[in-house]
Amino acid sequence: MRGGPGDAIALHAGYPDRELLPQRLLRSALARAARSDAALTRPPAAGLPELQSWFASEVGGSTPVGVTPPAAGDVLVLPGSQSGLSSIFRALVMTGQPLLMESPTYWGAILAAAQAGVQVVPVPSGPEGPDPDELARAFEETGARVFYAQPNFANPTGARWSGAVTHQVLDVIRTYGAFLVEDDWAHDFAIDSDPRPLVALDDTGHVVYLRSLTKSVSPSVRVAAVIARGPAKQRISADLSASSMYVSGLLQAAALDVVTQPGWQTHLRTLRHQLRARRDLLVTSLREHAPQAHITSVPTGGLNLWVGLPDATDLHELVRDCEAAGVLIAPGNEWFPAEPAGPFMRLNYSGPNPGAFPAGAQRIGLALARQV
Numbered sequence: 001m002r003g004g005p006g007d008a009i010a011l012h013a014g015y016p017d018r019e020l021l022p023q024r025l026l027r028s029a030l031a032r033a034a035r036s037d038a039a040l041t042r043p044p045a046a047g048l049p050e051l052q053s054w055f056a057s058e059v060g061g062s063t064p065v066g067v068t069p070p071a072a073g074d075v076l077v078l079p080g081s082q083s084g085l086s087s088i089f090r091a092l093v094m095t096g097q098p099l100l101m102e103s104p105t106y107w108g109a110i111l112a113a114a115q116a117g118v119q120v121v122p123v124p125s126g127p128e129g130p131d132p133d134e135l136a137r138a139f140e141e142t143g144a145r146v147f148y149a150q151p152n153f154a155n156p157t158g159a160r161w162s163g164a165v166t167h168q169v170l171d172v173i174r175t176y177g178a179f180l181v182e183d184d185w186a187h188d189f190a191i192d193s194d195p196r197p198l199v200a201l202d203d204t205g206h207v208v209y210l211r212s213l214t215k216s217v218s219p220s221v222r223v224a225a226v227i228a229r230g231p232a233k234q235r236i237s238a239d240l241s242a243s244s245m246y247v248s249g250l251l252q253a254a255a256l257d258v259v260t261q262p263g264w265q266t267h268l269r270t271l272r273h274q275l276r277a278r279r280d281l282l283v284t285s286l287r288e289h290a291p292q293a294h295i296t297s298v299p300t301g302g303l304n305l306w307v308g309l310p311d312a313t314d315l316h317e318l319v320r321d322c323e324a325a326g327v328l329i330a331p332g333n334e335w336f337p338a339e340p341a342g343p344f345m346r347l348n349y350s351g352p353n354p355g356a357f358p359a360g361a362q363r364i365g366l367a368l369a370r371q372v
């Protein structure tokens, strides 16, 4: 069977399939939240204090000796991190001013920056992260004061910054008196290596940190948080008051319940195995059936493979041909804040029906073969 939207092999999506969600924990948590006061009361604007504490303690767990971990009061709970991106860009970058962004990067961040009316300046980034000298040059030449980045399991590339790059980038950020907006969207999707949030290394307020539970708890329990200190936090908080005001207490209570159950850690361990098996199956399938496609590097976490394609590839035609053959893929050009560095596609290995990955790769291989 192929062709209809219902039976297509979906490698284009951004969200994990429900079999990867903590379904049992979540349903019990929602039932408990429905019976609690949270169902009837307005939570504080910054979030439920226990949830603020949990987000802070998650960072505190990776904070080295000698660095002060963030406090619960540094946390603002958000209705998803997408709205956090918009608020942060509006609060920290004046209209028309430059904002440095890794390239390629998350299309939603590019969109939020455009909507905030800021001028995006791309900084090329590879499997080990951006070149710190190039980043310093970009700060110097543009006068920018903010850099948006995903140091762990970036969307779309899966890149994780090396330890050396991490420290050098922090030095550059401090030298220029700038902010690093760290988007830790895939914190719960580690596979071969654990995430190392940069914010854990900084107690000077130069890192503004975003952590989302949307994809790991449930897309329907849209809860995230920003951690920021000092005046930056005040400015972001003021922007959030004007946009979302506060986040549903019911959803916050349910999210907190899920992540504080002992079963959550068990779930994350199982998820790690499931993601590894899915990632490896898609990698092997592509290598076997679509040798024209080049996996830039096998990600050690996250949900996606970033795949380079032959230079002459017509992406639009490839997407259309794949769709006609019953495979949905995401064209890579959406993830570039400026001119794409070449033709790429993003394939998500967390969608439904991983058993169909070999068939999907085969059809992609055939569609690519038709291009030359």
Ligand SMILES: Cc1ncc(COP(=O)(O)O)c(C=O)c1O
Pocket: 014, 079, 080, 081, 082, 083, 106, 108, 150, 155, 183, 185, 212, 213, 214, 215, 223, 224
């Ligand atoms: C890198 C990145 N940041 C932020 C978001 C938005 O997350 P949320 O669903 O919490 O708004 C996404 C969603 O795809 C993402 O990939």
